Amino acid sequence: DAKTTQPPSMDCAEGRAANLPCNHSTISGNEYVYWYRQIHSQGPQYIIHGLKNNETNEMASLIITEDRKSSTLILPHATLRDTAVYYCIVRVAQGAQKLVFGQGTRLTINP
Amino acid sequence: DAGITQSPRHKVTETGTPVTLRCHQTENHRYMYWYRQDPGHGLRLIHYSYGVKDTDKGEVSDGYSVSRSKTEDFLLTLESATSSQTSVYFCATKKSEGGETDTQYFGPGTRLTVL
Numbered sequence: 400d401a402k403t404t405q406p407p408s409m410d411c412a413e414g415r416a417a418n419l420p421c422n423h424s425t426i427s428g429n430e431y432v433y434w435y436r437q438i439h440s441q442g443p444q445y446i447i448h449g450l451k452n453n454e455t456n457e458m459a460s461l462i463i464t465e466d467r468k469s470s471t472l473i474l475p476h477a478t479l480r481d482t483a484v485y486y487c488i489v490r491v492a493q494g495a496q497k498l499v500f501g502q503g504t505r506l507t508i509n510p
Numbered sequence: 511d512a513g514i515t516q517s518p519r520h521k522v523t524e525t526g527t528p529v530t531l532r533c534h535q536t537e538n539h540r541y542m543y544w545y546r547q548d549p550g551h552g553l554r555l556i557h558y559s560y561g562v563k564d565t566d567k568g569e570v571s572d573g574y575s576v577s578r579s580k581t582e583d584f585l586l587t588l589e590s591a592t593s594s595q596t597s598v599y600f601c602a603t604k605k606s607e608g609g610e611t612d613t614q615y616f617g618p619g620t621r622l623t624v625l
Contacts, residue, residue, distance in 0.1 A: 431612075433613070440619075441618065441619070442600050442602075442616035442617050442618050442619050443553070443600070443602075443616045444616065445613055445614070445615055445616075448613065492607065492612035493607045493612065494607055497543065497545075497555035497558070497568060497569070498553065498602075498614055500552045500553045501552070502552075
């Protein structure tokens with residue numbers, strides 16, 4: 400699986416959009432970009448994933464650059480409950496592979 | 511997500527005693543996983559299952575065994591618990607593989623303390 404790089408921490412004001420970057424410059428053509436988050440003491444929560452096109456669901460939007468070397472997770476209207484560690488994972492969508500969580504970005508939403 | 515429950519949610523036990531953790535899912539997902547999470551190590555895979563009675567080892571399987579006799583249940587057993595197995599254990603499931611179905615969903619976790 401391709402290696403990812405994320406900033407260790409970010410802050411965002413409540414009600415504003417939170418934009419979390421992820422660099423994955425060695426991504427292969429058949430690898431998806433997945434985003435998970437882990438709120439303190441809870442299990443990791445799936446947010447969104449994509450291959451080439453931008454994706455949006457009820458939780459967030461995922462913007463993938465045209466060369467696929469980086470992506471941005473957007474939480475459009477951050478709330479205090481979005482405070483968590485966010486993980487960007489790049490992997491092939493097949494087989495029984497484990498998920499490899501890096502250090503992630505600790506996002507703090509401030510009132 | 512995926513109707514995953516874990517039991518017990520918290521357990522304190524003594525060194526040398528057997529412990530069984532249960533993961534139950536209601537979505538008929540094919541794959542099930544057991545991870546442990548420790549400070550400084552992130553999530554590490556213990557064992558996984560790709561079908562009833564089909565299991566395989568992960569990266570930290572020593573001291574653990576698993577069983578899956580039904581699609582919905584995946585049991586993790588510590589035959590003789592040690593203090594190094596004090597951790598938070600997460601179960602995860604995945605519907606199948608490929609494309610949109612290749613997403614793992616996690617349970618709420620079990621906090622195990624071995625004294």
